Amino acid sequence: MKHALGALLGAVTLLGSAPSIAQTALTIATVNNGDMIRMQALTNEFTAKNPDITVKWVTLEENVLRQRVTTDIATKGGQFDVLTIGTYEVPIWAKKNWLIPLDNLGSDYDTADLLPRIRDAVSVSGKLYAAPFYGESSMTMYRTDLFQKAGLTMPEKPTWDFVIDAAKKLTDKSAGVYGICLRGKAGWGENMAFLTAMSNSFGARWFDEKWQPQFDKPEWKTTLSTYVDLMKAAGPPGASSNGFNENLALFNSGKCAMWIDATVAASFVTNPKDSKVADNVGFAFAPNAGLGKNANWLWAWNLAIPAGSRKVDAAEKFIAWATSKDYTKLVASKEGWSNVPPGTRTSLYQNPDYLKVAPFAKLTLASIDAADPNNPTVKQVPYVGVQYAAIPEFQGIGTTVGQQFSAALSGSSTVDAALAAAQSAAEREMKRAGYIK
């Protein structure tokens, strides 16, 4: 009896001292994009391999997310452990020490496999501050059937002259078909993403080497008048309120002969479930003006850890999983190769299974390679970024300038007045921020 009691006591003591698995709950903030939603659905695969970690998702609209996350990170609120941020934020936030460098992604992570342009965009002083989840550039998408009917052939690297001429020829307003659909909705990430990339191809720049705004220079006038004239002649009505989604809907319903926008749209327009023109879409580089720069941008959505997080190890484990080569394979096995997040890893573009289902893959890769954030335009610039300047003031200035350009497109302002207003607004803000006197 005495022995039995002793044994029981011993067992209880042992049980009590056994290490219990402590649960770490990660809160991840993200945007509502198809690839992110897919990642949410696959979270169980991660937690099954990491039973000590639970994952909670906060999905928000892009602008709400940006405001919410910026407030939290600036005040070290500690509400999030993993953030989804763009390439615009990464260098700015890293310099403010708001992000934790990703040093422990694991030996099999293969950082060298990340596309060099994308890796550079999320690195500061050689250190990775965010891991790219999916990346994109921009390109020209066009209707092969309409081009064939009109006897036109799209070159691999079209010039603006060709695009303008083709857009005018392909416009058939009575049939509701417009030669070209371009972004017109005001916003630094909307019309200004397109127009800044377009301006690079015409040799324009946001600021000169001394941070002086450049909207009073002829390159910007050429850019804006080309854009406004083209849209007036061959664009859809109400284009000043069209962003990515509106143009996607127009293109998918057969109303645009050409559309220059994010490479990520390629999988949407070729998906027969959502697109009426899925079988008749061709791809080409974003246009150029013969100055050595195409009008294409560079963007990636990335996962990063805010400095306020107290669960860095678990967060880094999650990021390593979600941006790994194995994750790509996992998505392919569950949902097919056409649904894997594109634009981040070299190995994906060498994978024959992916190349088979993604006819746009090579062009996407070439477009990403062609966009250089450190050398975005013809002349030298003091900023980093292709379709933006990675300085905190850019969001505000970009949106103000975007409103002016959108007004020029809608006809409520002229090209000259919009450029003059953009110049004075940019000068005012840059003076206020201390860049110029």
Place this chain on the structure above:
Amino acid sequence: MARKVTSRHVWMSTAAAWLFGFLIFLPILWMFLASFKSELDAFAMPPKFLFFHWTTENYATVQQRSDYVHHALNSIIIAGGSTLIAMLIAVPAAWSMAFSPTKRTKDVLLWMLSTKMMPPVGVLVPIYLVYRDFGLLDSRAGLVLILCLGNLPIVIWMLFTYFKEIPKDILEAARMDGATIGRELVYVLTPMAIPGLASTLLLNFILAWNEAFWTLNLSTLEAAPLTVFIASYSSPEGLFWAKLSAASTLAIAPIIILGWFTQRQLVRGLTFGAVK
């Protein structure tokens, strides 16, 4: 002498009223219809009104992806809690200002309203820091507090306006009969002010239900109400109107049902005092 009203005149006014009502209702109807469309149909130009392929797929997606009940429960607790606390503070405040005004009463009323004149984003960072330090971020208590404080000036103003309409003589008569302040409030003032109280309560509940700035910025998961639920369906790259419409329909359904059943009180309260 009463004016002669022709039947043609009545018909025209009725038709105009219906047309006006329909125009106001149109966005809600459009959202409801869009929630049953495919994403491509929701974006179709020219728009498809009734003749499209009806589908409940969007509702299934929303149910699968989000915990609607969790968000709805948070909305009820946050809107209900903030409204009740605001009423508890506002009734005595409005009573004292309506029945025992001082020479500063008008200034106090204006000062209270002035807090509504500043855009809330102006105080986002200080409030966020205070909430962080008091552990109120992503808590229902924190949201109840901020919405209660945010709506308090409007509640006090509304109640003050209603109370002002009640003749002072009735309260004096109650006092002469020996009623204490408490009894005066409960037995004399309250029954007379019920329409006003009811409409203030309902309107404040609706305002708190729809509040989207503080609820989006101060909540993350646990306390996130339906505004966060809706915000998760807007997408920068990809069609989302149909799913967003389904989420919005689910989010406004409870408040529309509440408004439907209480519309008599709402209208009575809002027109209370209009006929002097």
